[in-house]
């Protein structure tokens with residue numbers, strides 16, 4: 001469901017894919033719950049006398065349970081947008097609601113709390129700690145827990161369960177360099193699941209993987225989506241984006257269209 005900003009009407013995709021959508025009634029619109037709502041968000045970077053307008057007023061609604069792919073060429077603002085949606089960064093202007101909460105009014109501590117509670121992050125380069133085992137990498141978040149009294153056996157059992165879930169039960173003692181790229185990304189996915197997040201944000205999760213391994217990772221993301229989690233994924237690859245439920249295409253810091261290719265948005 002997207003409010004694309006330049007229209008007052010609200011749209012929902014239907015089951016026939018990205019190019020088919022219908023206008024929602026006000027009642028339908030009001031009864032929907034949103035994982036994320038972006039309202040005219042801008043992000044400007046100030047470099048000396050230069051201003052980089054990385055996002056130029058983006059409005060978007062992501063309903064709970066969506067699997068959204070964000071496409072677009074390099075430098076179009078995809079990661080900037082995902083970082084704002086993940087509350088890893090703050091917008092220059094506009095409003096952002098994460099699971100119904102206005103995060104623009106939260107301080108850094110509150111932001112990190114809400115992030116830990118709600119969101120799991122996955123990145124292209126896995127972001128694993130090389131000297132840690134698979135199990136310790138999965139349990140990394142526990143080390144940052146407030147008032148932590150150390151990692152309990154309950155924590156460890158949970159991490160082992162999740163490792164099994166992503167097919168790594170027989171790799172728990174391996175170090176990242178002893179794993180394939182796909183296995184390393186599975187560790188990162190397992191780590192992102194440790195707090196049972198409602199929302200998973202993935203920035204090019206298959207960018208370093210071959211096509212067979214990419215498909216496996218996408219299957220895993222699809223399973224997580226089928227459990228009701230919202231997935232928001234940046235990708236360059238049309239065949240990966242096609243496996244998401246919905247797609248948007250970014251261009252020059254704006255949403256240029258819905259669908260995998262630019263210009264595929266029907267005019268409204």
Ligand SMILES: Nc1ncnc2c1ncn2[C@@H]1O[C@H](COP(=O)(O)OP(=O)(O)OP(=O)(O)O)[C@@H](O)[C@H]1O
Pocket residue numbers: 045046047052053054072073074075076077078079080081
């Ligand atoms: N920290 C920063 N400081 C200054 N400019 C930045 C910063 N981060 C991003 N930019 C600029 O903002 C624009 C959008 O960058 P962004 O990383 O969002 O693009 P992207 O669509 O994710 O690209 P890619 O596909 O290459 O990852 C680019 O012009 C980039 O140079």
Ligand SMILES: [Mg+2]
Pocket residue numbers: 078079080
């Ligand atoms: Mg990027």
